[in-house]
Amino acid sequence: MKIFIPTPLRSYTEGKDAVEVGASSITEALDTLTQTHPELRKHLFTGEGKLRAFVNLYLNDEDVRYLPEKEQTAVSAGDTLSIIPSIAGGAGNGSRA
Amino acid sequence: MSILFLTQAVFDSIRAHGEATYPNECCGALLGRATDEGWRVVDAVRAGNTRSDSAHNRYSIAPIELVQIERKARQLDLEIAGFYHSHPDHPAQWSKTDFSEAHWLSCTYVITSVEKGKATLTNGFLLTGPNEEEKRFEQQTIRIED
Numbered sequence: 586m587k588i589f590i591p592t593p594l595r596s597y598t599e600g601k602d603a604v605e606v607g608a609s610s611i612t613e614a615l616d617t618l619t620q621t622h623p624e625l626r627k628h629l630f631t632g633e634g635k636l637r638a639f640v641n642l643y644l645n646d647e648d649v650r651y652l653p654e655k656e657q658t659a660v661s662a663g664d665t666l667s668i669i670p671s672i673a674g675g676a677g678n679g680s681r682a
Numbered sequence: 683m684s685i686l687f688l689t690q691a692v693f694d695s696i697r698a699h700g701e702a703t704y705p706n707e708c709c710g711a712l713l714g715r716a717t718d719e720g721w722r723v724v725d726a727v728r729a730g731n732t733r734s735d736s737a738h739n740r741y742s743i744a745p746i747e748l749v750q751i752e753r754k755a756r757q758l759d760l761e762i763a764g765f766y767h768s769h770p771d772h773p774a775q776w777s778k779t780d781f782s783e784a785h786w787l788s789c790t791y792v793i794t795s796v797e798k799g800k801a802t803l804t805n806g807f808l809l810t811g812p813n814e815e816e817k818r819f820e821q822q823t824i825r826i827e828d
Binding site for chain 1: 707709711733736739740741742743745746748749752756761762763765767769770772776777778779780781783784785786787788789791813814
């Protein structure tokens with residue numbers, strides 16, 4: 586399957602915007618990705634090995650959080666996985682930190 | 683100070699978007715190319731603000747919309763260079779909320795102040811640093827070019 590890499594993480598994939606991996610589940614795909622590109626791991630996962638809260642995963646057009654089997658969902662060669670850090674903010678109540 | 687290159691059309695578009703959504707915040711993505719001198723942004727893609735509960739001082743872009751924007755960028759042979767949003771009746775400076783919610787390292791965050799419905803100052807801030815824990819915003823010089 587193809588994993589799409591967001592702009593901030595491309596410096597850890599030799600500038601590539603997509604990485605092809607052989608995997609049977611999302612977890613396996615991420616494991617393979619981070620074994621091939623070890624520097625990615627700390628940007629995607631916490632020290633406890635959990636996916637960072639601001640990292641969204643989309644299998645094709647589906648939010649992985651809402652798939653019944655989440656990251657254990659089976660994947661096939663034609664699937665795509667998008668890694669998308671969240672985007673939010675706003676003026677809020679105060680000024681700059 | 684690093685430079686952020688915007689086309690006049692992009693600059694006008696993001697400011698017009700801020701005026702159009704006033705008194706609420708607008709938001710969108712900036713598409714461009716990385717060069718030795720910094721990001722050269724050639725397209726601004728408007729996005730919906732999902733924070734309907736507090737749209738006057740908060741914004742959020744639905745991740746599925748980001749997936750679609752990234753797909754569009756690939757088709758155009760461009761990258762997501764960063765994002766923009768407006769601060770209605772608030773300075774064009776990053777807020778604590780902007781900082782804590784910023785996760786696209788190496789990308790630019792452009793903020794336009796919209797006062798009483800009229801776009802005033804537009805500033806660009808590069809989110810830099812080696813990782814999430816050591817990130818920081820650096821103000822950029824915006825240069826308009828065609």
